[in-house]
Amino acid sequence: MSIQVHPNAIVDPKAELAEGVFVGPFCTVGPGVKLGARTKLVSHVVIDGRTELGEDNVVYPFAMLGGPPQHTAYKGEETQLIVGDRNLIREHATMNTGTAGGGGVTRVGSDGLYMIESHVGHDCVIGDNVILTKQATLGGHCEIADFVIIGGLAAVHQRTRVGRHAMVGGLAAVVKDVIPYGSVWGNHAHLEGLNLLGLKRRGFSRETINTMRAAYRLLFADEGTFQERLDDTVETYSDVPEVMEIVDFIRADASRPLCLPEREV
Structure with missing residues (x-):
């Protein structure tokens, strides 16, 4: 040729x-x-x-x-x-x-x-x-992992990490790290949950998705400190690779702030 x-x-x-x-x-x-x-x-x-x-x-x-x-x-x-x-x-x-x-x-x-x-x-x-x-x-x-989607007009701040299979919504201003499988939106961006549509499209089983949702609820609950919830998540879901990927992502750079869910005032 x-x-x-x-x-x-x-x-x-x-x-x-x-x-x-x-x-x-x-x-x-x-x-x-x-x-x-x-x-x-x-x-x-x-x-x-x-x-x-x-x-x-x-x-x-x-x-x-x-x-x-x-x-x-x-x-x-x-x-x-x-x-x-x-x-x-x-x-x-x-x-x-x-x-x-x-x-x-x-x-x-x-x-x-x-x-x-x-x-x-x-x-x-x-x-x-x-x-x-x-x-x-x-x-x-910036570090953008596999299968990430960054929505239209969204901006990811310098040195920010976005984990695998995460979704950044349009117009989001991302100044904190986004966990693998997470879905964020807003200015400044906050965690809206897991990227469920992306997980379904990429063939993750219903059982895996339901397990990840349960782990997400535990990790980002209102009770206890974040470190306590992180330890509880490891103890409960240590045999679930997708959950441990989120945990490893968080532990990889403790100096970086995370996008977290919005709390009701």
């Missing part, structure tokens, strides 16, 4: 293009760029910096990948953006390279959908099967 570069595209001779790459009209590909097999740049795409795209990605017009980090400490260091396979990156989406102080690499997984005008900030680490809907924004250093 041959490489196809439109005559109106500008591809630096030092860029590396694998078999089957398609570069459409008015695209610009910089010297530090590597494009994996069968990746397609539809038109008017800019890819710059030390940027690697894996195989079978499709990038739509006016997306900008590999631009320098939007950080005042950045002084032109050579940092990276690494993107996996089979991602669909829509119009005007942006993904920045990392910063020297943040590890130097922004990492995006595979099989994601990055809708129009979504933004991935510097040093983010994003898992597989992630969806950023229209104008969803990730600040620098």
Whole structure:
């Protein structure tokens, strides 16, 4: 399968293009760029910096990948953006390279959908099967796990973690960590419960979902301290991997605040 570069595209001779790459009209590909097999740049795409795209990605017009980090400490260091396979990156989406102080690499997984005008900030680490809907924004250093959905116009504050299978509702302002399987919404975002619709769509059994709901009610009850409820949850549900994933997420960084349910006044 041959490489196809439109005559109106500008591809630096030092860029590396694998078999089957398609570069459409008015695209610009910089010297530090590597494009994996069968990746397609539809038109008017800019890819710059030390940027690697894996195989079978499709990038739509006016997306900008590999631009320098939007950080005042950045002084032109050579940092990276690494993107996996089979991602669909829509119009005007942006993904920045990392910063020297943040590890130097922004990492995006595979099989994601990055809708129009979504933004991935510097040093983010994003898992597989992630969806950023229209104008969803990730600040620098965010950690977004597999199967997360970020709703339209939602903003995730820098250094925030969002656990696997979580759902962030549209317009949410997320300044605290979101537990795996959680569903948050609001400004500032609060925990509304588990992402039940996502769990059902992804094939979790009714028994598992009911067990997770019971564990959620125990963990976020009004009685006792949070540490006491966390210990009770471990004692009761230590054999349930999904519940223990939530517990491990909470314990992984005790310095980070969590999105919690709203309390009635």
